[in-house]
Amino acid sequence: MKKITVAVIILLFxxxxxxxxxxxxxxxxxxxxxxxxTADEYCxxxxxxxxxxxxxxxxxxxxxxxSLEECTTIQLAQGTFNIPNSFxxxxxxxxxxxxxxxxxxxxxxxRQGNSNGVDVEASHSxxxxxxxxxxxxxxxxxxxLSHNVIIENIEVTWSVQSGEEMSxxxxxxxxxxxxxxLILRNTDSYFASDAGLYVGQCVNAWVYGxxxxxxxxxxxxxxxxxxxVYENTLTNNTxxxxxxxxxxxxxxxxxxxxxxxxxxxxxxxxxxKSGIVKTVSAGVGMVLTSTRExxxxxxxxxxxxxxxxAILSGLVAVSSDxxxxxxxxWRTYKIYIHKNIFDGGSGTSIDxxxxxxxxxxxxxxxxxxxxxxxEQQVQNGKEKPKVANIIYDGVEYGxxxxxxxxxxxxxxxxxxxxxxxxxxxxxxxxxMDINLVSLxxxxxxxxxxxxxxxxxxxxxxxxxxxxxxxxxxxxxxxCDGYKFKGMPIQLGESI
Amino acid sequence: MTILFFTLxxxxxxxxxxxxxxxxxxxxxxVELTKYNLFSEIKQNILIPNExxxxxxLNTALFSDYAIKERVIFLPDSTQIQYDSxxxxxxxxxxxxxxxxxxxxxxxxxxxxxxxxxxTRVLIHQPNGWFAVSYVWNVNGTEAYISYSGENIxxxxxxxxxxxKDFIYVVPSRNQCAQCxxxxxxxxxKIVPIGPKARHLNRDYEYTTxxxxxxxxxxxxxxxxGALVGLPFWNIPKxxxxxxxxxxxxxxxxxxxxxxxxxxxxxxxxAGINSKLVLTYNEKDLGKxxxxxTPGSAGKGGGGxxxxxxPGKPEESILLYRTATTxxxxxxxxxxxxxxxxxGVEILKQWIASMEKISCE
Numbered sequence: 001m002k003k004i005t006v007a008v009i010i011l012l013f014x015x016x017x018x019x020x021x022x023x024x025x026x027x028x029x030x031x032x033x034x035x036x037x038t039a040d041e042y043c044x045x046x047x048x049x050x051x052x053x054x055x056x057x058x059x060x061x062x063x064x065x066x067s068l069e070e071c072t073t074i075q076l077a078q079g080t081f082n083i084p085n086s087f088x089x090x091x092x093x094x095x096x097x098x099x100x101x102x103x104x105x106x107x108x109x110x111r112q113g114n115s116n117g118v119d120v121e122a123s124h125s126x127x128x129x130x131x132x133x134x135x136x137x138x139x140x141x142x143x144x145l146s147h148n149v150i151i152e153n154i155e156v157t158w159s160v161q162s163g164e165e166m167s168x169x170x171x172x173x174x175x176x177x178x179x180x181x182l183i184l185r186n187t188d189s190y191f192a193s194d195a196g197l198y199v200g201q202c203v204n205a206w207v208y209g210x211x212x213x214x215x216x217x218x219x220x221x222x223x224x225x226x227x228x229v230y231e232n233t234l235t236n237n238t239x240x241x242x243x244x245x246x247x248x249x250x251x252x253x254x255x256x257x258x259x260x261x262x263x264x265x266x267x268x269x270x271x272x273k274s275g276i277v278k279t280v281s282a283g284v285g286m287v288l289t290s291t292r293e294x295x296x297x298x299x300x301x302x303x304x305x306x307x308x309x310a311i312l313s314g315l316v317a318v319s320s321d322x323x324x325x326x327x328x329x330w331r332t333y334k335i336y337i338h339k340n341i342f343d344g345g346s347g348t349s350i351d352x353x354x355x356x357x358x359x360x361x362x363x364x365x366x367x368x369x370x371x372x373x374x375e376q377q378v379q380n381g382k383e384k385p386k387v388a389n390i391i392y393d394g395v396e397y398g399x400x401x402x403x404x405x406x407x408x409x410x411x412x413x414x415x416x417x418x419x420x421x422x423x424x425x426x427x428x429x430x431x432m433d434i435n436l437v438s439l440x441x442x443x444x445x446x447x448x449x450x451x452x453x454x455x456x457x458x459x460x461x462x463x464x465x466x467x468x469x470x471x472x473x474x475x476x477x478x479c480d481g482y483k484f485k486g487m488p489i490q491l492g493e494s495i
Numbered sequence: 496m497t498i499l500f501f502t503l504x505x506x507x508x509x510x511x512x513x514x515x516x517x518x519x520x521x522x523x524x525x526v527e528l529t530k531y532n533l534f535s536e537i538k539q540n541i542l543i544p545n546e547x548x549x550x551x552x553l554n555t556a557l558f559s560d561y562a563i564k565e566r567v568i569f570l571p572d573s574t575q576i577q578y579d580s581x582x583x584x585x586x587x588x589x590x591x592x593x594x595x596x597x598x599x600x601x602x603x604x605x606x607x608x609x610x611x612x613x614x615t616r617v618l619i620h621q622p623n624g625w626f627a628v629s630y631v632w633n634v635n636g637t638e639a640y641i642s643y644s645g646e647n648i649x650x651x652x653x654x655x656x657x658x659x660k661d662f663i664y665v666v667p668s669r670n671q672c673a674q675c676x677x678x679x680x681x682x683x684x685k686i687v688p689i690g691p692k693a694r695h696l697n698r699d700y701e702y703t704t705x706x707x708x709x710x711x712x713x714x715x716x717x718x719x720x721g722a723l724v725g726l727p728f729w730n731i732p733k734x735x736x737x738x739x740x741x742x743x744x745x746x747x748x749x750x751x752x753x754x755x756x757x758x759x760x761x762x763x764x765x766a767g768i769n770s771k772l773v774l775t776y777n778e779k780d781l782g783k784x785x786x787x788x789t790p791g792s793a794g795k796g797g798g799g800x801x802x803x804x805x806p807g808k809p810e811e812s813i814l815l816y817r818t819a820t821t822x823x824x825x826x827x828x829x830x831x832x833x834x835x836x837x838x839g840v841e842i843l844k845q846w847i848a849s850m851e852k853i854s855c856e
Contacts (some may be wrong), residue, residue, distance in 0.1 A: 018695055062644030066669035088670035091684050092679065114665075114823045121674060121765065122684040137823045143749070144765055145679065171796075171824060177769055201769065247789060248771055248782075274799040 099131025290314025336481025419481025610636025
């Protein structure tokens with residue numbers, strides 16, 4: 001018998017090493033300027049120019065932005081500027097676009113333009129502030145491949161604010177991508193048909209004091225290294241906050257601190273036309289998927305109908321057809337949720353009770369699981385439970401490991417370094433370790449029977465106050481988790 | 496022996512290096528196109544370059560809403576183009592490249608102008624890099640004026656079809672010109688010409704010579720004219736023409752993707768960097784080419800589909816959806832197209848359909 005055990009252990013090392021070698025994530029070390037050289041700083045010693053425009057001077061304005069000299073400030077007076085195509089800035093340093101206020105100066109676009117509203121590329125030390133972007137055909141404000149960018153006091157919105165036509169609104173409100181050194185602050189986004197505020201493939205991002213309301217996803221941090229995300233208000237979206245990594249991107253997210261944000265009442269029906277956000281169930285406060293090294297602290301969570309926080313393997317996000325999980329493991333790990341305020345009212349109605357297995361399969365699965373779980377609780381004489389405040393799918397390995405062995409894959413536990421500690425508020429935030437692997441029916445999709453079996457065998461666990469998240473790892477979740485390492489560069493006082 | 500080497504070195508050196516005119520002064524950017532003195536005959540629907548101009552075509556060209564395009568290179572005196580087998584050729588400072596867009600038959604402009612000339616896009620090689628801007632023609636096609644901001648021209652189509660509906664022809668703004676023409680080679684942003692690469696230029700053109708009209712290979716013609724230096728005797732890359740039935744579907748599809756998408760979707764282009772989809776003709780990594788690749792933040796552009804290319808299943812491939820659709824927010828390329836290019840989309844469809852069926856899931 002002993003020999004067999006030893007042989008099994010040795011044999012298991014083979015797939016283990018295989019997985020370690022083939023699945024290890026690349027850590028990229030991007031280079032970045034060693035200071036945040038704002039437009040003002042960059043232009044300090046250089047000749048500067050200010051060009052002012054009124055709403056009647058569209059032709060002059062468009063000519064000016066297409067023949068800019070560096071260190072020019074474009075000043076836009078109070079009023080509505082009807083832009084026929086796109087407002088573009090390209091390959092020029094030290095530009096400032098300055099409106100009269102986010103409710104006072106409006107750049108109005110039309111669907112005919114078939115382009116982003118304000119579109120900026122390769123323009124370092126760029127600042128845009130104090131204006132509104134209305135009805136862009138694509139993204140409201142997109143900035144690509146630029147360094148040292150400040151976006152402040154901007155409002156992005158669309159006039160269509162109800163009905164099916166909303167899905168034709170532009171995708172993203174604010175969309176900085178491949179930006180190194182970014183400040184996004186005091187900016188509001190409404191009615192975007194994807195994420196209101198998006199930060200993607202960025203290095204060193206300060207995202208604070210913003211508001212996202214009535215979008216499909218409120219705020220999204222994607223493939224971003226070093227980010228401080230704080231004091232944002234995310235409410236009345238389908239989902240409040242999403243941290244997610246695209247597969248195969250060379251910028252792999254790490255070192256993110258999400259704090260003092262208000263994430264409540266994100267229960268709006270999903271109106272996305274397509275894309276990954278179309279699969280998000282209504283009522284989700286925060287989704288963390290295929291990402292890592294995130295410290296989540298001092299945030300306020302309440303009244304998110306499905307759940308406050310969902311921690312999901314990227315595999316789950318990619319395909320709810322579990323028999324078809326891709327080879328590459330998209331772990332979600334090193335997540336530290338501590339000292340947040342949970343005020344309850346969440347988990348009362350998954351996807352607002354509007355379950356759609358085809359369009360939002362994850363909500364449907366959680367719903368099926370919750371139904372069976374609730375039945376058993378009631379049978380045991382307990383109250384019908386709410387959905388947990390924190391849902392963790394418990395996926396630590398991918399398909400190949402499942403194929404090798406089920407008994408190793410479906411163990412409870414915390415190999416992903418998920419830590420939950422010292423949260424406060426009107427309620428104790430419950431944590432559900434679904435242990436999705438145990439729900440699978442011989443590596444195939446879960447069935448009612450396989451879920452029942454898993455629950456009966458205590459493979460899935462709901463942690464409430466009494467048992468304190470199952471104690472320390474590797475068994476439980478009560479631990480000191482990932483601590484934000486700080487930003488590699490500091491902002492000067494004038495910023 | 497030393498002398499032999501020295502002679503060889505001289506021969507190679509003399510024949511390989513072009514005069515790139517690096518010390519030239521910048522060209523003044525002018526409001527009127529005709530003031531550059533590039534054309535000898537300018538009439539309502541005619542624009543003929545002067546004797547300095549070298550007209551050329553591409554094997555497979557970028558689709559621009561069925562507009563007919565005339566391209567001309569103007570070199571400064573006693574300067575030459577430096578050949579490159581992969582990248583765009585290196586042009587001497589002071590080079591001007593023009594591309595004039597004409598409305599095709601059956602298309603009618605609704606802005607009241609009589610000329611079929613829509614615009615002439617100009618690339619000027621200044622000492623500090625290329626300058627790109629478009630000039631828009633006046634009512635009678637006798638003068639074109641610089642348009643930094645671009646222009647929308649409404650077009651009516653006499654016989655509408657599924658692919659051809661009334662549309663807005665967009666003259667790009669200067670910044671939009673840059674969006675397609677810029678590269679991030681060695682992480683530095685630069686504006687470069689797109690068409691003048693060996694693989695696109697390697698074809699015949701009907702030149703007017705002293706012997707009359709003659710079909711000549713464009714590269715050979717340029718070399719013989721003393722305009723091109725470094726052209727090898729063999730191994731010059733060549734892409735097929737889209738409409739050439741003798742070529743394989745795959746090579747035509749790859750040629751089409753190269754010229755229509757490759758300027759952004761390459762390792763050093765904005766789209767290649769952001770989305771990791773690389774559509775240049777010589778990309779060998781099927782994953783980068785889009786096979787079973789999930790898109791990089793396509794958002795609503797994905798049309799509800801999962802993978803860029805699903806082999807054997809064009810209808811499930813985002814690549815086909817985005818190149819065929821005219822839906823705002825999804826259509827590719829992002830600039831310069833309002834109509835569906837029936838012929839181009841058809842080749843892409845055949846190509847994906849011809850791939851061996853595999854499941855991407």
